[in-house]
Amino acid sequence: MLSWIDGQSAEALSARDRGLAYGDGLFETIRVSAGRPRLLARHRVRLEEGVRRLSLPVNLELVEDELLRFSALLGDGVAKLMLTRGEGARGYAPQADAQVRRLLLGSPAPAYPVKNSEEGVTLFPCATRLAEQPLLAGLKHLNRLEQVLARAEWSDPAFAEGLMRDVSGRIVEGVFSNLFLVRQGELITAELSRCGVAGVMRAEILQRARDLGLPVIVRDIEYGELAQADEVFLCNSLYGIWPVRGMAKHAWPVGPLTRKLQGLLCELLDS
Amino acid sequence: MLSWIDGQSAEALSARDRGLAYGDGLFETIRVSAGRPRLLARHRVRLEEGVRRLSLPVNLELVEDELLRFSALLGDGVAKLMLTRGEGARGYAPQADAQVRRLLLGSPAPAYPVKNSEEGVTLFPCATRLAEQPLLAGLKHLNRLEQVLARAEWSDPAFAEGLMRDVSGRIVEGVFSNLFLVRQGELITAELSRCGVAGVMRAEILQRARDLGLPVIVRDIEYGELAQADEVFLCNSLYGIWPVRGMAKHAWPVGPLTRKLQGLLCELLDS
Numbered sequence: 001m002l003s004w005i006d007g008q009s010a011e012a013l014s015a016r017d018r019g020l021a022y023g024d025g026l027f028e029t030i031r032v033s034a035g036r037p038r039l040l041a042r043h044r045v046r047l048e049e050g051v052r053r054l055s056l057p058v059n060l061e062l063v064e065d066e067l068l069r070f071s072a073l074l075g076d077g078v079a080k081l082m083l084t085r086g087e088g089a090r091g092y093a094p095q096a097d098a099q100v101r102r103l104l105l106g107s108p109a110p111a112y113p114v115k116n117s118e119e120g121v122t123l124f125p126c127a128t129r130l131a132e133q134p135l136l137a138g139l140k141h142l143n144r145l146e147q148v149l150a151r152a153e154w155s156d157p158a159f160a161e162g163l164m165r166d167v168s169g170r171i172v173e174g175v176f177s178n179l180f181l182v183r184q185g186e187l188i189t190a191e192l193s194r195c196g197v198a199g200v201m202r203a204e205i206l207q208r209a210r211d212l213g214l215p216v217i218v219r220d221i222e223y224g225e226l227a228q229a230d231e232v233f234l235c236n237s238l239y240g241i242w243p244v245r246g247m248a249k250h251a252w253p254v255g256p257l258t259r260k261l262q263g264l265l266c267e268l269l270d271s
Numbered sequence: 272m273l274s275w276i277d278g279q280s281a282e283a284l285s286a287r288d289r290g291l292a293y294g295d296g297l298f299e300t301i302r303v304s305a306g307r308p309r310l311l312a313r314h315r316v317r318l319e320e321g322v323r324r325l326s327l328p329v330n331l332e333l334v335e336d337e338l339l340r341f342s343a344l345l346g347d348g349v350a351k352l353m354l355t356r357g358e359g360a361r362g363y364a365p366q367a368d369a370q371v372r373r374l375l376l377g378s379p380a381p382a383y384p385v386k387n388s389e390e391g392v393t394l395f396p397c398a399t400r401l402a403e404q405p406l407l408a409g410l411k412h413l414n415r416l417e418q419v420l421a422r423a424e425w426s427d428p429a430f431a432e433g434l435m436r437d438v439s440g441r442i443v444e445g446v447f448s449n450l451f452l453v454r455q456g457e458l459i460t461a462e463l464s465r466c467g468v469a470g471v472m473r474a475e476i477l478q479r480a481r482d483l484g485l486p487v488i489v490r491d492i493e494y495g496e497l498a499q500a501d502e503v504f505l506c507n508s509l510y511g512i513w514p515v516r517g518m519a520k521h522a523w524p525v526g527p528l529t530r531k532l533q534g535l536l537c538e539l540l541d542s
Binding site: 003005010012013014015016017018019020021022023024027029054055078080082084085090091093094096105107110128129131132133136141142143144145146147148150151152155167175176 | 274276281282283284285286287288289290291292293294295298300325326349351353355356360361362363364365367374376378381399400402403404406407412413414415416417418419420421422423426438446447
């Protein structure tokens, strides 16, 4: 499968890279179809924020140029873009002269069951909680052990995703998705200033909903609010929107707002 | 410099390794002198705990055998041992058939100034707080962005280390060290069940102090206790013990218990 490092075809990285040593870097998981990266502007915005907060000295125009060329070759699939602080001497101190490493890894298009989108999914209630770290919240950085532990909690394919809560018990997101509730016509998603990943599809949905004049609320969500939701859905940049039909004792219908947003977004990922 | 992957000389790792993708792995930084890894039994105990908590299917006898052969070749320096969950398909789910990757990276012996041990050091008060994640607390795992951010807060070599507090403001550790206070003859170090790395030198000091019949207390440490400490010192597996002389408005003498422990441990790292 297609794999580039710093713009050149390569499969292997220095074992002394700080991406491996410390997870000192960022990534984006990008849907590529018809040779083009989808939601590119939103991936760029999140990457800019990550590069700023981690102080990664990288030319993002070069990164984007490589991504476009890579996507044209990949055609259809997933491009995983990683930026790491490159090789460093032993120790945590970031090198003043860091040479940021740019990785692009291709994968086939995801093979999620069509019924996830059409009929909805069941959520596994993960016991792994998200720690609160405002300095890293929202970013798609390379420190993802919480997601690994959460995803390891279930292997039954009856659960397409898992629900993650923060250490205070609030509802935050899925393991690899963001989560929305609909209640009395309002669209609600978690505020992500203490933990969680600010997904690009989440951002797209927030924008589209606002453009439609829908009431949109980004705030903390208490666990008890799940029981009161009229609709629940998940989203990410690869599959779009999955209605959530149930979790533990809870059950929800596939509601009209979920279907409306699915309709609006269906052309974004494949066309 | 010496570098092995899975027991073979190698400098590069697959760019699809989960150690890079998610920080899905563990490491140990091991002092090697006279061809032998120091504090080996304590490194083994921490690794066993990490392997258990992350469910890494690895033969630790093989890892230790490789470490011994690697150390004999390295002679004098630092062996960084990393275990990762190896290559996986896209997505957080750990592979049922994971082939854990074993890395050994050699570095020269650390060149810390002798006066750090003899005269003591000044601490930088880091603003970066440690998030509370009990599932990962104590482990030396590959998710270390908090340490990278904390170490990036200062570049003035007048500060040999930085003090890290948790999100609640308690004193936890240094960026690459553990921290002890001495008060009225008692030796106090932070309990590490919510965050922090349970260092091998910390464990050694706790054991030696107990063997001497010293009162040893492992518990939460409030920030205000720094002002009341008679002695403060740092420790890790490479440099042993550094007395702390000051931080911000605080100043401490190099006290008798610090010197006594330094004396006991001096033969551990070099001989």
